[in-house]
Amino acid sequence: MSRAPQIPAGELARRRQRLMRAAGGDALIVIPGAVETTRNRDVEYPFRQNSDFLYLTDFEEPDAIAVLAPGREAGEYILFCRDRDPKMETWTGRRAGPEGAMERFGADCAFPVDDIDEILPGLLENRRELCAPFGRDEGFDRRLFGWLQQVRRRAARSGVRVPHEFAALEHHLHEQRLFKKAPELKMMRHAAAISTGAHRRAMQACRPGMTEYQVAAEITHEFHRHGTEAAYPSIVGGGENGCILHYIENRDVLRDGDLLLIDAGCEHRGYASDITRTFPVGGRFGGRQREVYEIVLDAQRAAIDAVRPGHHWNDPHDVAVRELTRGLRDLGVLEGELDALIEDEAYRPFFMHRTGHWLGLDVHDVGDYRVGGVWRQLEPGMVMTVEPGLYFGPYCETPEDLRGIGVRIEDDVAVTRDGHEVLTEACPKTVEAIEACMADGAAGRR
Numbered sequence: 001m002s003r004a005p006q007i008p009a010g011e012l013a014r015r016r017q018r019l020m021r022a023a024g025g026d027a028l029i030v031i032p033g034a035v036e037t038t039r040n041r042d043v044e045y046p047f048r049q050n051s052d053f054l055y056l057t058d059f060e061e062p063d064a065i066a067v068l069a070p071g072r073e074a075g076e077y078i079l080f081c082r083d084r085d086p087k088m089e090t091w092t093g094r095r096a097g098p099e100g101a102m103e104r105f106g107a108d109c110a111f112p113v114d115d116i117d118e119i120l121p122g123l124l125e126n127r128r129e130l131c132a133p134f135g136r137d138e139g140f141d142r143r144l145f146g147w148l149q150q151v152r153r154r155a156a157r158s159g160v161r162v163p164h165e166f167a168a169l170e171h172h173l174h175e176q177r178l179f180k181k182a183p184e185l186k187m188m189r190h191a192a193a194i195s196t197g198a199h200r201r202a203m204q205a206c207r208p209g210m211t212e213y214q215v216a217a218e219i220t221h222e223f224h225r226h227g228t229e230a231a232y233p234s235i236v237g238g239g240e241n242g243c244i245l246h247y248i249e250n251r252d253v254l255r256d257g258d259l260l261l262i263d264a265g266c267e268h269r270g271y272a273s274d275i276t277r278t279f280p281v282g283g284r285f286g287g288r289q290r291e292v293y294e295i296v297l298d299a300q301r302a303a304i305d306a307v308r309p310g311h312h313w314n315d316p317h318d319v320a321v322r323e324l325t326r327g328l329r330d331l332g333v334l335e336g337e338l339d340a341l342i343e344d345e346a347y348r349p350f351f352m353h354r355t356g357h358w359l360g361l362d363v364h365d366v367g368d369y370r371v372g373g374v375w376r377q378l379e380p381g382m383v384m385t386v387e388p389g390l391y392f393g394p395y396c397e398t399p400e401d402l403r404g405i406g407v408r409i410e411d412d413v414a415v416t417r418d419g420h421e422v423l424t425e426a427c428p429k430t431v432e433a434i435e436a437c438m439a440d441g442a443a444g445r446r
């Protein structure tokens with residue numbers, strides 16, 4: 001495993017500059033970080049920083065608010081954060097404090113977040129635009145409007161200008177986040193490598209009689225061993241559970257003869273990976289399982305081939321739909337002319353989701369899929385998943401010998417200048433590679 005990469009400070013500064021340029025020199029940009037959420041009494045949910053905030057600051061403490069004030073002489077990047085507090089730090093951990101925010105996180109100025117109500121209205125004065133994530137959090141919207149009210153009151157007495165244009169932070173920022181620069185691709189390759197190791201570990205550990213949560217524990221072990229967290233709850237579904245798209249109960253016993261579908265990925269400093277592999281609990285694909293698997297694999301490969309600059313967002317999906325529909329006909333599940341079956345969406349009971357999504361700091365990452373009403377073109381730096389599947393669950397009419405088979409294969413794919421890079425290429429995917437990986441695991445147990 002390569003050393004864990006980080007986003008260099010210069011890149012963070014360039015992100016803030018790009019955002020300020022997009023919002024304009026007369027804007028004040030306010031970016032709230034995530035706050036801690038109580039689970040019960042004095043226990044909190046694990047803290048995860050807000051992705052927009054993390055992207056611009058790399059600051060992982062709760063309760064912080066970043067402000068960008070283009071052209072401000074005393075400094076454009078202002079970070080409000082928790083103040084140092086020996087008593088609280090004894091109980092809940094270290095804090096950078098305003099000094100640390102300046103020394104270690106590149107803030108031009110920093111203040112205790114408890115002082116923000118006194119300071120923020122002054123920063124808003126004489127700005128034309130307020131740019132913030134309006135409508136994301138009701139409590140924060142109220143605070144924004146409270147600060148605006150204070151400026152309005154001062155304006156009545158002193159003639160300062162009150163911001164009168166309001167822009168969604170997402171509008172200016174998410175297009176930037178969609179295009180991954182080289183340091184981000186390094187982060188994503190790192191996350192992909194760890195997740196690949198986790199899937200291998202699961203394949204090698206799996207055997208009939210284990211529970212889904214025991215296999216999930218192998219995945220979690222590998223994530224944590226490398227200092228990462230799950231980017232989303234792991235889906236570990238044996239047999240028919242593999243046909244439940246977001247199955248996260250992970251409670252059942254794995255049976256010989258069933259397939260196991262695992263959709264799991266870690267995040268490294270927020271950067272997500274998202275891999276699905278499907279493999280036989282007992283180590284060998286049975287006849288019909290193998291047929292279904294090969295159809296999904298062919299569809300996935302064809303869809304990945306369609307990931308290249310100039311193609312449209314929808315092309316990999318259309319390719320996958322064609323291949324899966326052809327496969328459903330070959331399996332005897334559908335009958336009729338291929339184009340008509342696609343037109344009628346006859347595949348929908350067996351393939352009911354889309355073929356992918358943007359991937360980045362959020363597992364379902366930000367960025368528009370359509371521009372001007374049409375599917376956008378793929379461009380270098382975009383990263384997406386390619387994840388076709390076929391599911392023969394209890395709610396669809398299906399031949400008996402296919403029932404309970406659920407297969408999804410998911411890789412993370414970056415658009416490059418002349419095609420694509422599969423970040424998760426090393427994760428076993430062919431029938432032969434999976435069976436060999438599982439056989440290695442079984443040999444190690446003997």
Ligand code: GLY
Nearest residue numbers: 232263274387410
């Ligand atoms: N892991 C969630 C998804 O594949 O979209």
Ligand code: MN
Nearest residue numbers: 274385387410
């Ligand atoms: Mn996905």
Ligand code: MN
Nearest residue numbers: 263274275410
């Ligand atoms: Mn997934």
